[in-house]
Amino acid sequence: MQKLARCLGALLAGLAAVLLATPAVAQGSGETIHGTLTYQDAPVAGVTITVSSADGEEIGVAQTAADGTWEVPVPGPGDYTVVLDAATLPSTAPGVARDTIETTVNSQQRKVVLFRVGPPESGEDQPSPEQTSPPGEGGEDQPPGDGSAEAEAGEDVTATAGNNQLLQLFISGLRFGLILGLAGLGLSLVFGTTGLTNFAHGELLLFGAVAALLINQAGVPILLAVLLATLLSAVFGWGQDRGFWRPLRKKPTGLIALMIISIGVSLFLRYLTQFIIGGGRETYDQYTYQDPVEIGPVFITPRDLVIMGICVALLAAVALALTRTRMGKATRAVADNPALAAASGINVDRVITVVWTAGTALAGLSGIFFGMIQGVDYLMGMRILLLVFAATILGGLGTAWGAMVGALVVGVFIEVSAYVVPSELKTAGVLVVLILILLVRPQGILGRRERVG
Amino acid sequence: MPDDNLSLTAKREAAVAALADVPREPGAKKPDPILVADDVKRHFGGLLAVDVDHVEVQRGAITALIGPNGAGKTTFFNLLTGFDRANSGSWTFNGRSLHGTPPFKVARAGMVRTFQLTKALSKLTVIENMRLGATGQRGESFWRAMLPFTWRGQEDAITERAEELLARFKLDTKRDDFAGSLSGGQRKLLEMARALMVGPELVMLDEPMAGVNPALTQSLLQHVANLREQGMTVLFIEHDMDMVRDIADWVVVMGQGRILAEGPPETVMSDHKVIDAYLGAHHDQSLAELEEQLETGTLAEEVAAELGQAPAEAVPVEHTGETKDGR
């Protein structure tokens, strides 16, 4: 959509340029050269692009707009040279693969020229910062669906890990799955207790990650920032339920309407984040990179060990809480049958609020962990959301156990599949498997059949 | 409506006469069965919700299926009509096996059901609800739908039939209202009328009287009785023994998934197994209270009244997650 927005911007710019700035062209046949400059899915603005004719005469200069689009009208069909001035690239963009592109414009054509922002040269020779990460980091460092240059250049660096590659991938998947499990608990429990399929759940992860980022950028040490951001997430979840979802439930609002409302919430939060932190990728000031230590046959960073430890501890704590505490049992009762739970004296609203609060806190924390590993950008929630969905569906929607097991399966699968599947298609692979499983065992995953009549 | 309307008509006499020699025992053979079920089983987890050895439904009669809540009546209905899948068993309708047949084919075969929680399509008008019931509509094929002249004539005929039925069910004044604006009883009537649009041989009514204003029940009973007069066979689920006594020619009692007893209404109601089945559902009441009710003969009403109110969800057998997501 962002691209679409950009294309729209290009269209707009084109229309504006053609119809207003250069009326002469509007009368002609309207050949233009245009394109969109992005890096890691974010537009790159303010870059100078020059178009010259085949005989070296300069035709026009454009600067990329805020949405990364640029457009240069050309006098007619012919061969042109398009040059990107790498010196005008912002500091966030490492360079451009090829700064000069020759192209042929046909009659009446609006020719698209795309520069690949990324490390200079083809990208394979000179690894991007992410690629210097230790073996086993190969995974989430390229978030699914990420910027083109990176995704294409980012073939498995783990291939160098030799015999231990599978094991290394497995550990990587375990880490991914554990963090995913943290994220999935909230989604699954909220679904179980309220029936809401929350498409804004990804943005709960994003909230945590961004809160930690902003607190961190304000000068607070990262560990304290993590703590504060998790607390903030809890408050955010509490407030969201009390101030937004509960009134809607009381209204009452149908489940499909709620689902689409959650899409609206997701769009709003996502682009509010873009408004605040911009389209680029930000990192915390610590723990973004560590030297891995060798433990037996695998390499792992101390940071990841700690993250995995925290995840295991929290998942265990939630499991214990659900089975041992009064509130936990009440939660399971509500998830099982809200009407019956209410009839037996359980305060359903309170349970739901607790679920929202705890679920959002856990989601926020998992967002922070993802942020530590792969950086924070405003699209991270959307990217992870589908995997969380896959995890909770595989495990059985609405149950805490299902979310945990499903997340581990998805995490390990997505990483280990990199052994055979190009890493840029890992996410696609998981989603295909999700669909196949639904095809083969819908009932098993659905958990229970519904009664008719 | 006075009782004499419900009592003796030629059709009823014929039905009663045909069933006169049938033994009063579970699984009894009928002279002219329209529906025969054998060894039908359905598990929910470890629970055997339906376990019917053999049951036959007499053609042209009104058969009532009674039993306490959780006895598996609705589940049995669901199995017979293809809405749920049996773990084992076989059943035939008009001699044709319907095991594994999807619900829409069951309906087309002439066995049409209604639902306990009325499924009037509330965002369609009453007449549209009725028209939807007609089978074999040419305009329901995707390509012909775009060519109105291919289905216009048939549509008119359907509308005419629908209006006749609406008039009979006294819904003709509501013709163009949204079904959602009808009262509970009117919805039941609409659902019944819509089922008749399918042109069924066997009408299966799941608690046609549940949730209906008591003032309307007599008229509903009359409509049910009329179905037999028009040559249809009726199988209906009911809690209220009084209703059953008034119109049923034959009663089948279910409890804990099994057929406990069969027979004409009077016989069945004095059967101790039946009373036990209902008492089983009533164990939380004091014994003294129950005895008093037995003596005064109000037990049946009491049971029906209470069960009618109790939400089905509260019972583990028939509950399989329907409130799970609020639907």
Next chain:
Amino acid sequence: MDWGNILELSLRELIGVQAIVFALAAIGINVQFGYTGLLNFGQAAFAAVGGYGIAVIVTTYDMSFWLGLVVGIVGAIVLALLLGIPTLRLRADYLAIVTIAASEIVRLVGRSAWGRDVFGGSDGITGFSSAFYDLNPFTEPFEFGPFQFRERVLWVLVVGWVLVAVCTLVVWLLMRSPWGRVLKGIREDEDAVRSLGKNVYAYKMQSLVLGGVIGALAGMVYSLFQGAMQPDVYATNFTFFAYAILILGGAATVFGPVLGAAIVWFAFQFIDLALRGAIRQDYIPSWFMDANDTGAVRFMLTGIVLVLLLVFRPQGILGDRREIALDAR
């Protein structure tokens, strides 16, 4: 700020190509969601399949443009069958998640280096639209008030609006037929419809296929207009946008999607230009937002409008509240 100019450019978007593309996408969703109650969150995939159909056949395999059209349509039908078979028997939200997953699969495969030889990677495919523009009968630009279009754009607009009109006509015809009545019944309660002897599964499938094919037309129009098929255009936001448009215009109404699309693109253009103008003139302080942020503001607004609509006016502009399916299930 030149309000006249801003208004003029915005008015142009009322009937612009974006409006056509999203009107088509929303008409498709209207058939599926508005009338049948199917939550297809993968309309972007259908549009992408339509666009790739032409692009791959013409550019990659150097075959006829017309074959490309057929492949795009058939591709959409196949996709609908693939998605429908496993999910149409399941609860509504399963279809939602499977279709949204499918749209990401299509996009990820399309943009992958692995499939670059066929799909052109993340840069997409260009050079497939000349056959389409060769058919262009217009030799003069069009001018009428604010509506000024170059002949190339004019050609896209004419073809596009004809498609919108045909699709609207088909939906209108279908929804007043017994076929449409069955769909509406399914939206309300599929078990009731099943009990009346209708093959619900088949009807749902027909609805999914019809909506998907209309969605594929949207992708074709867009990629022909752009002269490029870029996979990232068809991200999940494409679908969500179409939903917002449909709900604004009115779900389960014949003209709702078209009206919604025109209004949304007019409003977007207007807000965008006004914001940019205000930023340029320093009416909006630069510490608060710069021209980079106008895109984000647009999406934030979409989100807010979606929420407000569903809370306060779920029937949209044209709908009848008693008739919409949102409170169901």
